[in-house]
Amino acid sequence: MNSIFEYFADIFHTVKSLLTGMKVTGRYFFSPWEIVTQQYPENRKTLKMYDRFKGEVIMPHNDHNEHRCTGCGICETACPNGTIEIIQAKIDMPDGKKKRIIDRHIYHLGMCTFCGLCIKACPSDALAWGQEFEHAVFDRSKLNKTLNQPGSSIIKDIVE
Amino acid sequence: MNFSIYDFTSFNQWIDKFLNDNLPAFWAVAVEMVIIGVAILLFYALVGLFLVYAERKVCAFMQNRVGPNRVGPYGFFQTIADFIKLMLKELIYIKNADQLLFNLAPFIVIIASFMAIAAIPFAKGLHAIDFDIGVLYVIAVSSLGVVGILLAGWSSNNKYSLIGAMRSGAQIVSYELSVGLSLITIIILAGTMQFSEIVEGQRDGWFIFKGHIPAFIAFIIFLISSTAETNRGPFDLAEAESELTAGFHTEYSGIKFAFFFLAEYMNMFIVASIAATVFLGGWMPFHVGSWAGFNHVMDFIPPFVWYIGKTFFVIWVMMWFKWTFPRLRIDQLLTLEWKYLLPINLVNILIMAFIVLMGWHF
Incomplete structure (x- = not known):
């Protein structure tokens, strides 16, 4: 007797839950003005991407053209597909020691899969996600970017 | 000669008379067949194109999107552009496929749906052929499509295709039963299997209202099982993109793929036509018992x-x-049919027979 009751209760619950789902989609259907997607080429001027959006890897610079990259090369090691290339330079410190710094941080956007491992691996938070996403170019070599700006230097308080 | 959009009988008789006056009887019939064939083919293409567009728009609205909106106003010519693209695509030669069956399969699928459309009454007199066993004919013919699907899966020589085809086979064999039984419920009420008589029987009220609750249950079961029979979501296990790439039509490209694609939408159209004809009165206007003004x-x-x-x-x-x-798993699919729909359907037929016997229907 109990199993028969369960059988019909099952049908009742199924119908109820299916109708709940259909109510949601039905309401969406009858309110076509509610659009959650971005109407991209039209709203290009006003489009604001979200903080979590992974457009490209960038190296933020402050007002004095200073970045946080020490040139340690951990991001280069962390990258699974060889997107990042670190070219180091050596400078003479005032105390006579030699010190490694970053010369060029080369980022091959064309090879990047946007996994974000370089950003997670960076010990000094030098890398971040940029919001730019219109990367289409006519020449592949334009996708090879140098992330540190010319003439930039490291922020003084970074501890290696 | 008076033609009216309310009754095509006189128009048909006029064509028939014109052809018979000018041609021998055999050629008159042949020309009539060609005219009907071309008319149905055109209708088929137009409805197919429109349904693909409609599906994409409906899907978009249900997901709070805009849908196709680039080609033409509101993206109305999107499917025509897609169709041209499909026509221009290369027909890939599959090395280890059974060439004869591989090429035959799309035609079987499309012919099955093409045959079913012949028996559907579009309006008074607008009816290619009016069998006295119309419902039986449509059920028989529309289930031929599974042969094409099985052939496509088998001849592709691909595991995904084969699994998809086998699932489709199991699914259609099961759900064909429910489709048939839910139609039988209404046939008991109508007392005929001829489509024109079924429609005529709904002059004073559609069967879904005339048959009380059993007719409504039969309608719901028909909707569920016919959705399954046309391999549409949530019963689209046969093509299950996420598991089987594209199921039975994985290896097809170009126009052969378009045939499967079109046949899927036309099967949906045919099934919906049957539901509309048998349960919702076909071309019969909405009439309420004795409200003469409203009916007029x-x-x-x-x-x-x-x-x-x-x-x-x-x-x-x-x-x-x-x-x-969401898509059902194969065991859930079969459980739904054999443990729920089939017993409910059988009891439903019994109740309907009892109601008809006692004369409790309207």
Whole structure:
């Protein structure tokens, strides 16, 4: 007797839950003005991407053209597909020691899969996600970017 | 000669008379067949293109999107662009496929749906052939499509295709039963299997209202099982993109793929037509018992508009199912049919027979 009751209760619950789902989609259907997607080429001027959006890897610079990259090369090691290339330079410190710094941080956007491992691996938070996403170019070599700006230097308080 | 959009009988008789006056009897019939074939083919292509567009738009609205909106106003010519693209695509030669069956399969699928459309009454007199066993004919012919699907899966020589085809086979064999039994429920009420008589029997009220609760249950079961029979979501295990790439038509490209694609939408159209004809009165306007004035106003809307309106309503409900529910697993699918739909259906037939016997229906 109990199993028969369960059988019909099952049908009742199924119908109820299916109708709940259909109510949601039905309401969406009858309110076509509610659009959650971005109407991209039209709203290009006003489009604001979200903080979590992974457009490209960038190296933020402050007002004095200073970045946080020490040139340690951990991001280069962390990258699974060889997107990042670190070219180091050596400078003479005032105390006579030699010190490694970053010369060029080369980022091959064309090879990047946007996994974000370089950003997670960076010990000094030098890398971040940029919001730019219109990367289409006519020449592949334009996708090879140098992330540190010319003439930039490291922020003084970074501890290696 | 008076033609009217309310009754195509005189128009048909006029064509028939014209051809018989000018041609020998054999050629008159041959020309009539060609005319009907071309007319149905054109209708088929137009409805197919429109349904693909409608599906994409309905899906978009149900997901709070805009849908196709680039080609033409509101993206109306999107499917025509897609169709041209499909026509221009290369037909890939599959090395280890059974060439004969591989090329034959899309035609079997499309012919099955093409044959079923012949028996459907579009309006008064607009009816290619009016069998006295019309319902049986449509059920028989529309289930031929599974042969094409099985052949496509087998001859592709691909594991995904084969699994998809086998699932489709199991699914259609199971759900064909429910489709048939739910139609039988209404046949008991109507007392005939001829489509024109079924429609005529709904002059004073559609069967879904005349048959009380059993007719309504039969309608719901028909909707569920026919959705499954046309391999549409949430019963689209046969093509299950996420598991089987594209199921039975994985290896097809270009126009052969387009045939499968079109046949899927036309099967949906045919199933919706049957639902509209058998349960919702076909081309018969909405009549309420003794409200003469109301019935008269409803009669002004041409039958073809009624038919198309009801059919597209059913299609819309099926799209609503597809874009709301997640896909069932194969064991859930068979459980639904054999443990729930089939017993309910059998009891439902019994109740309907009892109601008809006691004369409790309207």
